[in-house]
Amino acid sequence: MRKKVNLILTAVLLVTFILSSCNGSSSKKNDPNTLYVGNYFGALGDGWLKEAAKGWEALHDNEYKIEIINEKDLYSSSTLATTMPTNREDMYLLTGLTYETFIDKGYLHDITDIVTTELSEYGETRTIEEKIFPQVRDYYNQEDKYYALPFHMAFTTIVYDIDLFDEYNFYFNYSGAGFITQASQKKSVGPDGVEGTDDDGLPATLSQFKQLLAEMRKKGVKPFTWTGQYPHYRKRWLASAWVDYEGAYGYNLNNNFSGAYNFGDGSVTINNSNAYLLQKQPGKLYALELAASIMDDPDYYSSFGFTTSQSHLSAQDEFLMSRQRNQPIGMIIENTWWESEATGTFNDMSVKYGDKWSKANRRFGMLPIPKPDDGSGAEEMTLMCTGGDSVVCIYSGSPKTALAEDFVRYLHSDEILRLFHRYTGVARAFDYDLTASDLAQMTEYTKIMYNYTNNLNLPIVFYNMFESELRRNNYSYFLEWSWNTTVNSVPYDDPFIAFRNMASMTPQKYFDGLSAPYSDWGNRFL
Amino acid sequence: MRARKLGGLKSSKRKRLIFYICLLAYPLAHYAVFYIGVNINSVLLAFKKFDGGEFSFLEASNFFANFSNFSGDLFKTSLLKYAAKNSLLMYGVSLLIVLPLNLMFSFFLYKKIPLKGFYRIVLFLPQIVSSIVMAMMFKYFVERGLPGLFSKFNIELPTLLTDVKTAFSTIIAYNIWAGFGTQIIIYSGAMSRISEELVESGKLDGMNMFQEFIRITLPLIYPTVSLFLVAGVAGIFTSQAALYNFFGDEAQANVSTLGYFLFVRVIGKSSTFNDYPYAAAAGLLFTAAALPITLGAKYLLDRFDPMRDAI
Structure with a gap:
């Protein structure tokens, strides 16, 4: 009897062991009529994709099915580099991929044909290639071939609460010298200098920005909160201030290490031998001044913004619920998709406090980077997109590349590009127009963002779109390229923390130390 | 009859041999692949580069580039200098604070102080609970509980965890707290094997508790203590001091340790295959540094073993 029990137990353990080791998408059944789509399951969710999949299946009279495989950590470049050949997924929608490495490995299917053929099956006269934003087209076009398409286009910006700003009249008056006292008063023209646009009344210069912070504090409103768990939010916003100052050409030198730049004492040709000089771009000093102005007073920001227990979701809660907690907060540093992430909080609030607090009814806007008072830097506004390496791609070893190609074309028809935008509030780097019906379904914030990213023809740079081979091949070395500094032999990589904790730290000192971490440039690269 | 016996013997021998082979085949294969194979691969990796989608050996003129890049960073960049300083500080703390505390608590448990079972559980808890949970508890305690x-x-x-002036001290405090457990169990186990008669005779000679600890307990458990000390030396280069649990791959530069630096290079969200040869070279350099230190520490600890002459 005992022998039998032992045998059974051993068999059960063995089966469990075998089954557990087989737990992977590669070992699951691969249906020839099902297209397996790997979806990076982050803030964008999969609602839009389910909707798109349904439409595509209907187009094929349900002869083919789409199975969405949602993953997050398993879809990092380093993991996919080993798992892509054994995964079941035929194609992927990813938030980041080391594009050239995957091309070199031969994992990406050549999609040039479908990208350069008119989307006539959807009644369109343009090709996908013609719709891609010119700023990113060259990156995806490798020696006249396409292996992937850009996925999403997200921006890290200051989001301000329009309802709160309206209530407290946090807008500059027409002369720009003070604040309006009544909503009916005419506001200043704002950073774009044009009357009647989204940024009217918002601070146009650094000194106005400082004035706004002081005014908010005076009226009992805390200007800022942000996540403390992910310092890259605030650091990326700061990088977008650097971008805005330098303009697209000046900033892109940091991605391509190739071109002329004038540091004020004559033009220098930037190349692999001297790209460390870019640490001295004045745009960095200006961005540091902006950071210092926020850290000037502890009442200007929530102290939770410097705790590791404040996730991006907790920061959103803190921001959205601030008025209910009697500590109103006017602004948050967030990514474009933040409203989508905060849907739960919006819903809870509308149940608890009424429909006024629902996502559809609350109004938020983007506060543009204020320009320097002395008029230095680029005149026009430049946006910095953080999703530069996000891709839509097909695995070259998939037995269903033709089916995947068909779905990729469908995803890039105007109708589905609009569906994506409407659902997520996030833009794609393609030329398409939202209809009045689309806009009616979107929140104020996503409409404003759409206006900035798709309508105004503003220059857009892509944060992690490295054209320089040197930069690409030394990714970790350049990881903290933006804010790595050494002051008095102490390394810092977060200007906000440095200004908060070190009383003697100034933007100039921080700026002066930016070159130090790259002092070994000659030994390493020459 | 004789032939059958011999055949029987042979057959049982064969069966035994098959049994031993079955027993050892898997662990040996595992060791060969996941230890020997992996280590040979990482040694070779230190002389390679990642280019064109695959690893290839560096050109002869540049064969030690990964080593020179890392040693250049170590001596020239403040980030790695700080990481090295923090790693040494962490080892110093484990040597001068964690070890004595562990010995002290182990001794109290061995001496059967009241509620010793309770203390044993409390002190061992950090080892049972997941390190991520421990880090989260600590995080909320210092960031929400204490300020409140x-x-x-x-x-x-x-x-405390992000202020430039307090961040690393707070990490040290966490490591002290989380460092209890394994050592206590092993030390108190070693202490429990000390002969009662020896302790009794010491007491008859008028020894107090402190003298008992210094003159009897410590010398008799010295081999166990020295084992931890020697193993700890290797930790100088590998311990990431739970930084990843607190900060993911976004720890501030001034709290970094050498172990964390390498960990993030290989595991971090932003790591790429291009980083592996550099990390492999750093690992080899660390091994080259740790080897003489470890052997030297072992030699010295053996030399100063209080029971050396007695043995």
Whole structure:
């Protein structure tokens, strides 16, 4: 009897062991009529994709099915580099991929044909290639071939609460010298200098920005909160201030290490031998001044913004619920998709406090980077997109590349590009127009963002779109390229923390130390 | 009859041999692949580069580039200098604070102080609970609990885990707290094997508790203590001091340790295959540094073993 029990137990353990080791998408059944789509399951969710999949299946009279495989950590470049050949997924929608490495490995299917053929099956006269934003087209076009398409286009910006700003009249008056006292008063023209646009009344210069912070504090409103768990939010916003100052050409030198730049004492040709000089771009000093102005007073920001227990979701809660907690907060540093992430909080609030607090009814806007008072830097506004390496791609070893190609074309028809935008509030780097019906379904914030990213023809740079081979091949070395500094032999990589904790730290000192971490440039690269 | 016996013997021998082979085949294969194979691969990796989608050996003129890049960073960049300083500091703390505390608590448990079972559980808890859970508990305690408590007395605490002046000290405090457990179990186990008669005779000679600890307990458990000390030396280069649990791959530069630096290079969200040869070279350099230190420490500890002459 005992022998039998032992045998059974051993068999059960063995089966469990075998089954557990087989737990992977590669070992699951691969249906020839099902297209397996790997979806990076982050803030964008999969609602839009389910909707798109349904439409595509209907187009094929349900002869083919789409199975969405949602993953997050398993879809990092380093993991996919080993798992892509054994995964079941035929194609992927990813938030980041080391594009050239995957091309070199031969994992990406050549999609040039479908990208350069008119989307006539959807009644369109343009090709996908013609719709891609010119700023990113060259990156995806490798020696006249396409292996992937850009996925999403997200921006890290200051989001301000329009309802709160309206209530407290946090807008500059027409002369720009003070604040309006009544909503009916005419506001200043704002950073774009044009009357009647989204940024009217918002601070146009650094000194106005400082004035706004002081005014908010005076009226009992805390200007800022942000996540403390992910310092890259605030650091990326700061990088977008650097971008805005330098303009697209000046900033892109940091991605391509190739071109002329004038540091004020004559033009220098930037190349692999001297790209460390870019640490001295004045745009960095200006961005540091902006950071210092926020850290000037502890009442200007929530102290939770410097705790590791404040996730991006907790920061959103803190921001959205601030008025209910009697500590109103006017602004948050967030990514474009933040409203989508905060849907739960919006819903809870509308149940608890009424429909006024629902996502559809609350109004938020983007506060543009204020320009320097002395008029230095680029005149026009430049946006910095953080999703530069996000891709839509097909695995070259998939037995269903033709089916995947068909779905990729469908995803890039105007109708589905609009569906994506409407659902997520996030833009794609393609030329398409939202209809009045689309806009009616979107929140104020996503409409404003759409206006900035798709309508105004503003220059857009892509944060992690490295054209320089040197930069690409030394990714970790350049990881903290933006804010790595050494002051008095102490390394810092977060200007906000440095200004908060070190009383003697100034933007100039921080700026002066930016070159130090790259002092070994000659030994390493020459 | 004789032939059958011999055949029987042969057959049982064969069966035994098959049994031993079955027993050892898997662990040996595992060791060969996942230890020997992996280590050979990582040694080779230190002389390679990642280019064109695959690893290839560096050109002869540049064969040691990964080593020179890392040693250049170590001596020239403040980030790695700081990481090295923090790693040494962490080892110093484990040597001068964690070890004595562990010995002290182990001795108390061995001496059967009241509620010893309770203390044993409390002190061993950090080892049982997942390290991520422990880090989260600690995080909320220092970032929400403590400031809330101090605010009752109108004292404003800095944000301990991110303030430049307090961040690394707070990490050290966590490591001290989380460092209890394994050592206590092993030390108190070693202490429990000390002969009662020896302790009794010491007491008859008028020895107090402190003298008992110094003259009897410590010398008799010295081999166990020295084992931990020697193993700890290797930790100088590998311990990431739970930084990843607290900060993911976004720890501030001034709290980094050598172990964390390498960990993030290989595991971090932003790591790429291009980083592997550099990390492999750093690992080899660390091994080259740790080897003489470890052997030297072992030699010295053996030399100063209080029971050396007795043995």
